[in-house]
Structures are given as C-alpha cells and as structure tokens.
Amino acid sequence: MKQLSLYIILLLLAVACYDDLGNYDYTELNSVTVDSIQSNWYDKYSYADTLKINPVLNLALGGSEDHLKFEWRLIPLHDRYNKDSISVEEQSAGYIIGREKNLSYPLTEKPGDYAGFFYVKDTLTGISYKTDFYVRLRIAVSDGWMVLCEEAGKARLDMISYTSENEKLISYNIWEGLGMELGKPYKLVYNYNRTFGTSRLACCESGTFNLDPETLQPSDENNMIWQFSENPNKVEIVGGITMINSDPRREIVVTSEGELFWRKYDDLVNGIQFTFPVNRLEKSDEYFKVSRHIGYKPNYAWPNTCSVILYDETNRRFLALESMGKKDWWGNVTYEAKDYPNVLTFTGGTVDYDANTGKDLVHMEGTREGYVFAVLKTPGTEDYDIYGMITNIDYKVERTHYMRLLPANGDKIIHFAFHPVFRILYYATEQGDVYQFNLSTPEKKAEKILSFPGERISVMKFQCPVAYVAYEPWERAREYWLYVAGYDTACEESVSGIFRMYDFPQQTSAPVLKQEIKQLGKIIDIAYRFKNDYKK
Incomplete structure (x- = not known):
C-alpha cells in the first residue's frame, strides 16, 4: 500500500512539472x-x-x-x-x-x-x-629617426616621426634647455631589445648616455659610467649589439679606445655591471684595439648560436666571439660563453683568404640574407677589397666573397653601405657623390648614382628591421630604402641638415627620391628608433 501511495505521489508531481513546462512564456533576447x-x-x-x-x-x-x-x-x-x-x-x-x-x-x-x-x-x-x-x-619621440646634430660645438637632437605613410612630425632641438653640457656629438648607438631593455646611446664629448625611453633626454642618472664597475670618469661607446637569440644571450659594447666589454642576460637582470675589458686573446696579456664595426646576423635573421665577428685593428685580423659547446649525458649540446675572442677560424667556403688580412677595416655589417660583408683598405694605398662570409649555427663561418673594389675615380671614400638583399655596395665620397658597385659583376667599375655638390655626407645606411615589432606594409617597404644624411657647408649650422631617402625598385635601377627633409641641424649621425621601445 505504501508503494502504491508513493507511485501516485510521483505521478502527480510529474504531471505538475509537465503543466509548469507547458505554461512557460519564452522571450527572445534583444542581443x-x-x-x-x-x-x-x-x-x-x-x-x-x-x-x-x-x-x-x-x-x-x-x-x-x-x-x-x-x-x-x-x-x-x-x-x-x-x-x-x-x-x-x-x-x-x-x-x-x-x-x-x-x-x-x-x-x-x-x-x-x-x-x-x-x-x-x-x-x-x-x-x-x-x-x-x-x-x-x-609621443613625438616614440619612434622614427633620431638625428644627432651639432650646433655651435654642442650636441643637439632632432626627431622625425611618422604618423602615417605620408604624414610626419619633425621635432627640432629636443634637448634645448637641458641644463647639462654634452659637448660635441660623436655617435648614436641603438640596440632594440625586448629581453635586455633597449639601449639608445648618445655618445658625446662629455660621455655616453642611455636616453630616457619616454623623452629621449640624457641625464646624469643614465650616464653609462654607472654600468661599468671600474667607475670611469666617462665612457665613449661607439659600437655595440645585443645578441638575443644566441646561446648565451649577451650584450656587447665597444668604446672609442677600442676596448671590448660584454655581459650576459643574467648579469643585467641581477644588476651586474660591465667588469673588465676582454679585447685580448684568452692566453695573452697583450691588449689590442677592436673596431667599432661588428659583423653578425641581425635580429630579424634569428642568430641562433652564431659567431659575433670582430676586427683587431692593432694586428689587422678577424676575430670571433663564440661560446664553448658542451654535451650532456644524453648528447644534448649547451653553450657557455667564452670570456675572450679568438682569431677567426673558417670552415671552408667558395673562396680562400686568411683571418690575418694585414689590412685596415673601414666597414663591416650583416645583411638580411645572413651574410657579413667587410671592406678593407691596404695601408698606404687607396686599394679596397671586399670580404664576404656567412655565419652558421655552432659558430661555423664560411668564406663566400673576395674581390677588389673598382672605384670610378680617385675621390676619397668616407662611407659604405651594403644593400640588405641585393649584392650591391654603395659608397659616398668626400666630394658629396654616391656610387654603386655590383658584387655580381666585380669586373665593372662603380657607377655614380647621386651627387650633392657643396654638401658633406655624414652618414649613409639602410634601416634594418628588428624582431617583435608589428610593421605596417609601408613601414616594411622602407627597409629597402637608402638613407643619406648630411649638411650644406654653405648654410648656418642650425638649418644646414638635409635628410634624403631613396628607393631602388629593381636591383640595378636608378635611385628614386622618396623624401627630402631640410633645415635640420648639422647632421652628425642618425639611428632609427622602433615602435614599442619603452623599456629602460
């Protein structure tokens, strides 16, 4: 009887629930x-x-x-x-x-x-x-071209920022009213790096300063002397790179005296300063002068345990800053940074030359293809040779190019720049002319492509992109532009600077002027500051 009563109760509940379900009034949401x-x-x-x-x-x-x-x-x-x-x-x-x-x-x-x-x-x-x-x-100085200028013997910084492909902002003399004496300007060294924190170094007569990421202002607080344990009165950094994808990751700088310093990522994180110069071989007490030019695969080429190529100006030879590979029990290789550079040992290639060149290095840079090209001059002559090599994994370096540069005339050459993709060398002369030399046809003399009579060319370069930056298509296209900056010798210094930008639609085509900016300060150097550069 109890079971029957329970059955009746459950049946009544089920019917009630069914009636409730049937009475629901569904409303569509106004999404x-x-x-x-x-x-x-x-x-x-x-x-x-x-x-x-x-x-x-x-x-x-x-x-x-x-x-x-x-x-x-x-x-x-x-x-x-x-x-x-x-x-x-x-x-x-x-x-x-x-x-x-x-x-x-x-x-x-x-x-x-x-x-x-x-x-x-x-x-x-x-x-x-x-x-x-x-x-x-x-802000107006967040990204764009930093232009280091000189006015009345003092350093000045102008800035060219782009709001879009065709619109730009120009900020003049952003150090005006600074309240500290910088003296003459010498060099801009820019290292974009998300791992270490970016260095935007301005080297001047009074020292080197890592410019504030928000305002690009120098100060006693960001004087680079505080990054050196020996507490120098001043330090002039004229070259440097940060290897973020090498093993181990390290920051490298070269001073105006040719001293070489480096520190690992962990050193920087833990506040460890640059300790002692390493511009000597490991088992030698003889220090030599290192060139400010450094050969390496740029950041966008993913270095991955590649050699950093240096040049010993004292003994006229190529060097390599490497790491030592060690295998663990399972056969995996890890790398430990070598303290000192060694004379570069080549692993073959399509040409033959020795690391001991006996020549003076005048230019060296890495290209987007992964090559490192160097221009060397025979002492006491106006003869230039081009050396090419490629850096591979496990610190192996192969020789790829060796040829004589055939200038068009005897004008004094003052600047060099290699195209990031085309095998072409551009050089500028003291007379204000720019020439093009094709490495694919080395038997032909260089050809004049630009001329600026009455002007002094201060710097000539291509803008190498960096990893981890989102570029607009028009920004990406500009990595193939040639940037030529200098000043009109007949103008007042404060408005003498001229900055020109050229594109080369085809490998051997004539340069096309894309932009020309005048009335900047007397230009000494330029460096491109990339987006997202907000770290100290």
Missing part, C-alpha cells in the same frame, strides 16, 4: 552587436590626440537603447596586477575612460600598446556585451 570599431590599431599621440570612437549598435529585435549602459576601458598590454598594492576592483576602475556611448577621450597615458574594451550592458537582462580594440600610443 546587441557593435559595428564601426576598427579591427586594426588606433595610432595616436599622447598629449596631442583625442581618442574618438562612435560605435553603431545593432539590436536584434530593434527598439530603444535607453535600457543600455556603457563603459570604455583602456589597459596597457604589458601591465601586471600587483596583489600587494591595490585590489583588482580598484585597479580595474582606474582603467575606465568613459561611460557614454560615444567616446571622446583626451589621451595622456604613457607611450606604449594598449588593449581597449567597450562594454554594453542590457539592464533588462543583466547581460553584458564586449568589443575589443587596440591603441598604439606614441
């Missing part, structure tokens, strides 16, 4: 979608631009937007929550930049990359909808 927020980056300038976004809302069932609430947030991509400082709620509230549907927000944040979020909340249902966007925030 919200958002249009007109761009998917690519919003490129803006801090303290100059206002972020304006007018979203278009689409309600699935139509009707009024009166029941919707809005919230805009802007969060640094590289920000980290610190549990010891403030709560998540408080930190999140600090990112809110608007509560109206249409955003109009004056940007005052620091330069960098930001993630944006637009929230739409339906107060009738309690459901929120989110749309993402991205903002790249810069």
Whole structure:
C-alpha cells in the first residue's frame, strides 16, 4: 500500500512539472552587436590626440537603447596586477575612460600598446556585451629617426616621426634647455631589445648616455659610467649589439679606445655591471684595439648560436666571439660563453683568404640574407677589397666573397653601405657623390648614382628591421630604402641638415627620391628608433 501511495505521489508531481513546462512564456533576447570599431590599431599621440570612437549598435529585435549602459576601458598590454598594492576592483576602475556611448577621450597615458574594451550592458537582462580594440600610443619621440646634430660645438637632437605613410612630425632641438653640457656629438648607438631593455646611446664629448625611453633626454642618472664597475670618469661607446637569440644571450659594447666589454642576460637582470675589458686573446696579456664595426646576423635573421665577428685593428685580423659547446649525458649540446675572442677560424667556403688580412677595416655589417660583408683598405694605398662570409649555427663561418673594389675615380671614400638583399655596395665620397658597385659583376667599375655638390655626407645606411615589432606594409617597404644624411657647408649650422631617402625598385635601377627633409641641424649621425621601445 505504501508503494502504491508513493507511485501516485510521483505521478502527480510529474504531471505538475509537465503543466509548469507547458505554461512557460519564452522571450527572445534583444542581443546587441557593435559595428564601426576598427579591427586594426588606433595610432595616436599622447598629449596631442583625442581618442574618438562612435560605435553603431545593432539590436536584434530593434527598439530603444535607453535600457543600455556603457563603459570604455583602456589597459596597457604589458601591465601586471600587483596583489600587494591595490585590489583588482580598484585597479580595474582606474582603467575606465568613459561611460557614454560615444567616446571622446583626451589621451595622456604613457607611450606604449594598449588593449581597449567597450562594454554594453542590457539592464533588462543583466547581460553584458564586449568589443575589443587596440591603441598604439606614441609621443613625438616614440619612434622614427633620431638625428644627432651639432650646433655651435654642442650636441643637439632632432626627431622625425611618422604618423602615417605620408604624414610626419619633425621635432627640432629636443634637448634645448637641458641644463647639462654634452659637448660635441660623436655617435648614436641603438640596440632594440625586448629581453635586455633597449639601449639608445648618445655618445658625446662629455660621455655616453642611455636616453630616457619616454623623452629621449640624457641625464646624469643614465650616464653609462654607472654600468661599468671600474667607475670611469666617462665612457665613449661607439659600437655595440645585443645578441638575443644566441646561446648565451649577451650584450656587447665597444668604446672609442677600442676596448671590448660584454655581459650576459643574467648579469643585467641581477644588476651586474660591465667588469673588465676582454679585447685580448684568452692566453695573452697583450691588449689590442677592436673596431667599432661588428659583423653578425641581425635580429630579424634569428642568430641562433652564431659567431659575433670582430676586427683587431692593432694586428689587422678577424676575430670571433663564440661560446664553448658542451654535451650532456644524453648528447644534448649547451653553450657557455667564452670570456675572450679568438682569431677567426673558417670552415671552408667558395673562396680562400686568411683571418690575418694585414689590412685596415673601414666597414663591416650583416645583411638580411645572413651574410657579413667587410671592406678593407691596404695601408698606404687607396686599394679596397671586399670580404664576404656567412655565419652558421655552432659558430661555423664560411668564406663566400673576395674581390677588389673598382672605384670610378680617385675621390676619397668616407662611407659604405651594403644593400640588405641585393649584392650591391654603395659608397659616398668626400666630394658629396654616391656610387654603386655590383658584387655580381666585380669586373665593372662603380657607377655614380647621386651627387650633392657643396654638401658633406655624414652618414649613409639602410634601416634594418628588428624582431617583435608589428610593421605596417609601408613601414616594411622602407627597409629597402637608402638613407643619406648630411649638411650644406654653405648654410648656418642650425638649418644646414638635409635628410634624403631613396628607393631602388629593381636591383640595378636608378635611385628614386622618396623624401627630402631640410633645415635640420648639422647632421652628425642618425639611428632609427622602433615602435614599442619603452623599456629602460
């Protein structure tokens, strides 16, 4: 009887539930979608631009937007929550930049990359909808060409920044009113590096300064003497690289006296300074002078345990800064940094020459193809030879090119630049002319392609891209441009600088002038500062 009663009760409950289900009144949600927020980056300038976004809302069932609430947030991509400082709620509230549907927000944040979020909340249902966007925030000195100039015997820095392919900002004398004496300008050394922190070094008569990442201002605090344990009165750094993909990763610098220093990534993280110069062989007490020119695979070529090629100016020979490979029990190879360079040992190749050249190195650089090209001059003559090599994994270096440079005339050569892809050498003369020499046809003399009478060419180079930077197509195309900068000797120094940019549509085609910027300071050197360079 009890079992029957229980059965009747369960049956009645089931019927009641069925009746309840049948009485439900289903309501379709008036979902919200958002249009007109761009998917690519919003490129803006801090303290100059206002972020304006007018979203278009689409309600699935139509009707009024009166029941919707809005919230805009802007969060640094590289920000980290610190549990010891403030709560998540408080930190999140600090990112809110608007509560109206249409955003109009004056940007005052620091330069960098930001993630944006637009929230739409339906107060009738309690459901929120989110749309993402991205903002790249810069200041006038965030990225672009740093132009080191001289005016009345003192260092000056101008800046050329690009807001788009055809629009640019020019900032003149951004060190004006600095309050410290830098003296004459000598060199810009720029090392973009996400691992170590970027170095943007300005070498001047009073020393070398790692310019502030936000303002590009030098100061006593960022004087590079504090990075050396011997506490020198000043240090003049004229060359350097940071190997981020080598094993081990290390930062290398060369001083104006030819001293060579390096430190590993762990050293930098732990605050360890450059300790002692290593410009000697391991078992020798004889120090030699190292050239400021360094041969290596640029960052975009993924070095991967490749030699850093140096040149001993005292003994006129190629050197290599390598690591020592060690096998563990399972046969895996790890590398330990050698303290000192060694005389470069070649592993073969298509040409034959010795590391002991007996010649003076005047230029050396790596190309996008992975080659390292060097130009050497026979002492006491005007004879130049071109040496080519390629650096492979396990620190093996092969010889690939060896030829005589055939100049068009006897004009004094002052600058060299190798095309990043085409096997072409460009050189500039003291007379203000630029020549092109094709390594594929070495029997032909160089050909004059540009002439600037009455001008002094201070620097000539290609802009090598770096890894970890998102480029627009127009920015990527400019890595093939030749940049020629100098000054008009007849003009007042403060407005004598001229910066020209040339493209070469085909390998042997005539250069096409893309941009010309005049009335800069008397140009001494140039270096390109890349986006996302915000680390000290």
